[in-house]
Amino acid sequence: MVWLDIGQGTKIAMPLHTTEAIVIGGHDLGEVDRIVVFYTEKLGKVRAVASGARRVRSKFGAALLLFTYGRLVFFERVGKGLHRVNEFAILRPFEKLRTDLEVLAHASYLVELLAASTSDEERNEELFHLLLQALGLLEKGHDSFPIARAYEIRLLRSIGYLPELQSCVICRVPLEPATPLAFSPGEGGLVCPDCQSGRKDIYLVSTTALGFLRMALKLSLDRMGRINLPGTSREELVEVLQAYIRHLLHRDLRTLDFLRAYATLWKAR
Amino acid sequence: MPHYAPSLSRLIEELQRLPGIGPKTAQRLAFYLLKVPREEASVLAYTILEMKDRIRVCSICFNIGEEDKCKICRDGTRDETLLCVVEEPNDLLAIERTREYKGYYHVLQGSLSPLEGRGPEDIRARELINRLKDGQVREVIIATNPNVEGEATAFYLGKLLKPIGVRITRIAMGLPMGGDLEYADEVTLSRALEGRREF
Numbered sequence: 277m278v279w280l281d282i283g284q285g286t287k288i289a290m291p292l293h294t295t296e297a298i299v300i301g302g303h304d305l306g307e308v309d310r311i312v313v314f315y316t317e318k319l320g321k322v323r324a325v326a327s328g329a330r331r332v333r334s335k336f337g338a339a340l341l342l343f344t345y346g347r348l349v350f351f352e353r354v355g356k357g358l359h360r361v362n363e364f365a366i367l368r369p370f371e372k373l374r375t376d377l378e379v380l381a382h383a384s385y386l387v388e389l390l391a392a393s394t395s396d397e398e399r400n401e402e403l404f405h406l407l408l409q410a411l412g413l414l415e416k417g418h419d420s421f422p423i424a425r426a427y428e429i430r431l432l433r434s435i436g437y438l439p440e441l442q443s444c445v446i447c448r449v450p451l452e453p454a455t456p457l458a459f460s461p462g463e464g465g466l467v468c469p470d471c472q473s474g475r476k477d478i479y480l481v482s483t484t485a486l487g488f489l490r491m492a493l494k495l496s497l498d499r500m501g502r503i504n505l506p507g508t509s510r511e512e513l514v515e516v517l518q519a520y521i522r523h524l525l526h527r528d529l530r531t532l533d534f535l536r537a538y539a540t541l542w543k544a545r
Numbered sequence: 546m547p548h549y550a551p552s553l554s555r556l557i558e559e560l561q562r563l564p565g566i567g568p569k570t571a572q573r574l575a576f577y578l579l580k581v582p583r584e585e586a587s588v589l590a591y592t593i594l595e596m597k598d599r600i601r602v603c604s605i606c607f608n609i610g611e612e613d614k615c616k617i618c619r620d621g622t623r624d625e626t627l628l629c630v631v632e633e634p635n636d637l638l639a640i641e642r643t644r645e646y647k648g649y650y651h652v653l654q655g656s657l658s659p660l661e662g663r664g665p666e667d668i669r670a671r672e673l674i675n676r677l678k679d680g681q682v683r684e685v686i687i688a689t690n691p692n693v694e695g696e697a698t699a700f701y702l703g704k705l706l707k708p709i710g711v712r713i714t715r716i717a718m719g720l721p722m723g724g725d726l727e728y729a730d731e732v733t734l735s736r737a738l739e740g741r742r743e744f
């Protein structure tokens with residue numbers, strides 16, 4: 277516990293926390309400071325002020341760059357106000373995620389999704405390790421597609437929004453693997469052929485795509501990263517997962533806009 | 546929330562929109578302006594409007610100035626084989642302060658950021674390519690910020706300009722002057738090693 281003197285004999289308590297953390301965002305504050313958003317192992321998403329972080333000779337150096345994994349020490353500000361970063365020691369800089377624009381965009385998507393779907397200071401160690409592992413795989417140069425999709429479905433499960441993938445979400449009939457299946461983002465799961473008629477908010481899902489999602493919940497992320505999916509299944513998975521995530525968040529993620537704009541521009545050349 | 550006279554609270558509200566100004570500072574500034582003579586207040590108001598009316602973006606380099614072409618683009622004595630690419634006019638001024646650089650500039654008016662949704666269409670990259678078409682420029686120096694957005698932008702420009710065949714360089718990154726080697730983090734230090742030069 278640290279006591280901060282705020283004048284006139286008043287002292288306020290500032291508990292000190294130490295936890296592993298990954299930088300998942302941030303924005304400038306005032307002239308030289310920065311508010312950094314971390315995903316921490318012990319406290320979930322944490323925002324804290326890094327004083328002087330934008331000075332050329334800041335004590336933080338390159339440590340607070342996006343994706344950096346490190347050991348965070350911060351002062352908790354009780355009540356109103358922001359926490360303060362005391363120290364952030366790099367454990368792994370994940371530098372390769374920042375040097376290629378496409379890799380940067382894919383890794384940015386992972387952190388943006390995590391930031392958008394979690395509240396401040398809700399501990400979730402599983403999500404912390406999921407992100408850490410996914411970033412590691414992207415840095416090693418794995419195909420970002422299966423990693424991102426497996427990451428999405430596991431994140432959804434971890435925050436309690438796993439879509440129904442075993443039986444029809446409407447009539448609850450267990451689904452046979454061979455039946456032509458569809459997914460409803462609004463209902464939050466698979467819909468059987470009987471319940472599909474007349475519905476417009478549904479996306480067709482092939483057995484391959486469904487198999488991928490079920491497998492992603494069981495196998496490790498790095499095994500999922502080696503799966504080679506055919507183009508049609510890739511499209512299905514993106515459509516289904518992104519429609520469901522958009523339905524949950526009530527908005528589009530900025531990174532997806534970026535990736536779309538980048539792809540169109542690059543193709544047009 | 547105290548109730549101020551409507552015109553005063555409107556001013557406080559407007560001042561609060563300025564970067565770095567919170568409610569307390571806005572109140573203090575508003576009360577200060579309340580006490581200054583009318584002429585002084587009108588000079589301030591007029592100066593803001595005059596600046597807004599006069600400042601324009603240079604049609605060549607996108608720096609700011611008061612003419613169609615900025616002062617630097619009008620200066621015929623600079624080295625036309627060098628073009629330095631920066632994010633904002635402020636960065637241009639910072640490089641000018643060194644008095645080391647004698648070439649011309651290109652201001653991107655921003656940087657790429659996947660997380661903020663700022664894509665290639667949001668920077669003046671197309672205009673940069675157009676400036677390189679006549680073959681006068683021999684070297685493009687990319688001087689975007691040494692942060693994630695600046696690096697992403699540099700990477701993108703490198704890829705974009707490669708087919709043109711112009712020499713592309715990136716300003717050196719690494720240790721700040723006056724610092725201590727042992728306190729540098731590994732990312733900064735490895736950048737400094739990468740950017741080492743013949744001595």
Ligand SMILES: [Zn+2]
Binds near residue numbers: 468
């Ligand atoms: Zn059904």
Ligand SMILES: [Zn+2]
Binds near residue numbers: 616
């Ligand atoms: Zn100019």
